[in-house]
Amino acid sequence: MGMGGAMNDTISTNSGSSGPQTLDPRPQTPGPPLLTVTDLHKHYHIGGQDLHVLRGVDITVGQGEWVAVLGSSGSGKSTLLHLIGGLDRPERGSVTFDRRDIFKLPGAAIDRYRNRHVGFVFQSYHLLPEMTALENVLTGAMIRSSILGWPARRGEAKRRAIELLKRVGLGERMKHRPSKLSGGERQRVAIARALVNEPDVLLADEPTGNLDTETGKQIMALITELHQQGQTIVMVTHDQQIAAAADRRLWLHDGALTEGLAS
DSSP, X not given: OOGGGGOOTTOOOOSSSSOOOOOOOOOOOOOSEEEEEEEEEEEEEETTEEEEEEEEEEEEEETTOEEXXXXXXXXXXXXXXXXXXXXSOOSEEEEEETTEEGGGSOHHHHHHIIIXXXXXXXXTOOOOTTSOHHHHHXXXXXXXXXXXXXXXXXXXXXXXXXXXXXXXXXXXTTTSOGXXXXXXXXXXXXXXXXXXXXXXXXXXXXXXXXXXXXXXXXXXXXXHHHHHTTOEEEEXXXXXXXXXXXXEEEEEETTEXXXXXXX
């Protein structure tokens, strides 16, 4: 079971749209290695040119650790996150989870890795516009289940989805479609969807990038509290203030990672 299952009812949210209160980040002591990235290389061929985006990236993420990867636009931050999450494949290198290289898994197994062990939070939310907030959260649980298995799991999944939406401050908004929600509310729906399968690792791609400053603080307060409850997080951002809440900060530049912030 992922660390999401360890959450309790102490998240500082309310049922309105104001969101959780800002918290002081308190770095956690990471546990044993959970995720290991080794010698990761990624190329793109654009306009007849070979763009070497990642050049031998190495990261080890401990259980319960929050790692922030900083970098400018186009530096390869999102590419790195997609590779860690099994959404793309590298030219060389490995991502090891539970002592297995995910890129050596058969197709069905890597699908299970994405659906059961990893939760994604994207900058642009990626909510389905025709569905309510509750239905959007449930899509994550539906994808995890087989067609035959879903009817048996639906009741439990719905209860968890409702619980998560209440915890992120959307108890009164779960029947609203994304067009009726603010940017901050949409991102909270996306976070609830990412947590519905109790992932071991939460992958966050510029989670405050489309939000105003105050709403961004509310989202970061929520992410901080999730981390304090044991959630492992890998987040990419261009904002050093946002990254400061993490336990560890890495800088992605010229395809390579260095510890700390850029000079």
